[in-house]
Amino acid sequence: MTLYEQLxxxxxxxxxxxxxxxxxxxxDGLYTNNKIAINKSLDTTIDKACVLAEELGHHYTTIGNILDLKNINNAKQELQARKVAYNKLIPLDRLAEIFFKNNVQNIYELSELLDLSVLFLEEALExxxxxxxxxxxxxxxxxxxxxSLYVYRIDEFNTK
Known part of the structure; x- marks a missing residue:
């Protein structure tokens, strides 16, 4: 089952x-009243999963119409939904394990292993x-x- 299918x-x-x-x-997506619209112009299920995760974040955290992002309260709710998506799709323990176990060399390789877009991963790391x-x-x-992103196993620092 793909990440998009899980979401x-x-x-x-x-x-x-x-x-x-x-x-x-x-x-790329909109949430209102227990309905999520995903823009069908998105090319991949990876892109759709990233958008769906954020829209689910709106379901869990957003109150009211927040389309006007010039309003500071709306911008804060938008950021909160994104944080939900980052934590859902890239929990730090998973990030660390995948990075370390696969000897990841760059963000492109990591995004592929996580089944996420590079842009979403970069924003999450920021x-x-x-x-x-x-x-x-x-x-x-x-x-x-x-x-730059790197993961160490703590026992690597222990010396005898």
Missing amino acids: LEEAYNEGIIVKEVSLNSNA YYASKYGTHVFVNDFLIIFEP
């Missing part, structure tokens, strides 16, 4: 109707860096965000 199943279990439609705006700073410890790993 569609989650939406169904939440009582949300998801349809791929032509949107009359430049939006979010995590803004939240945690240059690094964070997760389980048995040290994740370095800056100057």
Whole structure:
């Protein structure tokens, strides 16, 4: 089952109707009243999964019409929905394990392993860096965000 199919199943279990439609705006997705519209012009199920995760984030966190992003409260709700998507699709423990176990060399390889778009992954990493700073410890790993992403296993630092 693809990530997109898993998210569609989650939406169904939440009582949300998801349809791929032509949107009359430049939006990739919209959420309102337990309905999600995904722009059918999106090319891949990877792109659709990233959008669907954010729209599910709106289901869980958004109140009212937030289309006017010049309004600071609406912009905050938009960011909150994105944070839900980042945490859902790229939990730090999963990021660390996949990076370390696959000896990832670059963000393109990592995005492929995570089945996510490069843009979504870059934005998620920026979010995590803004939240945690240059690094964070997760389980048995040290994740370095800056100057570039790298993951160390903590026991690598232990010497006899």
